[in-house]
Amino acid sequence: MSAKDSRRFLAQELAAAAAAYQAAAVIPHCAECAKPCCRLDALVLELEWKQVKTLWHLGESRPAFDKQLAAGKGPEEIRAGNGLYYIHSKPCPAYDDACGSCKIYGQELKPQGCSDFPVYEDQGSVIADLRCEAVDLKALVAWMARALGPEFRVIQSADEEFPFMVTLSVKRAGGRRKPSRRTVTPA
Ligand code: SF4
Ligand code: SF4
Structure with a gap:
């Protein structure tokens, strides 16, 4: 297997392990x-226009809506930028507070970021967002180690600016390890 294929295979394994951890x-x-x-009191939801239009039941065109937002007359929880919309400080309109569930679960309209949160594969590592109270980092590391087998070891490092974002990278056991100030080997 080429190095590229190995990396792709490992990324698939990590994505599967992350999805299985989320499900369990x-x-x-x-x-x-x-x-x-x-x-959305702590997190920011990133949406495309189609999602905003559907979830807020908007009848106007996008330029008209953008104009309202810019004039401070749109929903106060929505900010526009980079061709996207950022929602913060009010519950997502698709959230069913009574049931604690997403009303568009399993639908195409559901943002990928929602499916990824709080544990997902990214560029050959697994990212864990500790703002989710259900994430147990030690258990997640053990979960990944079990999924990958003894050939690999899992190394965790927290983002310096956002320490609740933890990267779990994977190295072949016995491979050379670069020393890093931010690297912590799990107990
Ligand atoms: S999971 Fe559903 S309810 Fe929650 S933020 Fe995403 S779209 Fe909204
Ligand atoms: S357990 Fe995590 S993913 Fe579920 S609602 Fe709470 S913060 Fe969101």
Whole structure:
């Protein structure tokens, strides 16, 4: 197998391990979560125009809506930028607060970022967002180690600016390890 194929295979394995962890440990906890991410009091939701138009039941054109937003007459929780819309400080309109669930779960309209949160594969590593109370970092590292087998070891490092974002990178056991100030080997 070429190095490129190996990397692609490893990325697929990591994505599968992240999705399985979410299914087993995160999603079952959502209905009883004390700080649901979908309330958007801590997190920012990134949406495309089609999603905004559908979720807010907008009848006007995009230019007309953008004009309203710019004039401060649009929904106060929406900010426009970089061709996208950022939602913060009010619950997502697709959030069912009574059930603690997403009303567009499994639909194409659901943003990819929502499916990824809080554990996802990115460029050959797994990213864990510790703002989700269901993420147990130690258990996640053990989960990945089990999924990958003894050939690999998992190394965790927190983002310096946003320490709740933890990268779990994977190295072949026995391979050379670069020393890093931010690298912590799990117990
Ligand atoms: S923060 Fe985590 S546990 Fe809470 S609702 Fe979001 S994904 Fe579910
Ligand atoms: S689209 Fe669904 S998962 Fe995403 S923030 Fe809204 S309610 Fe939550």
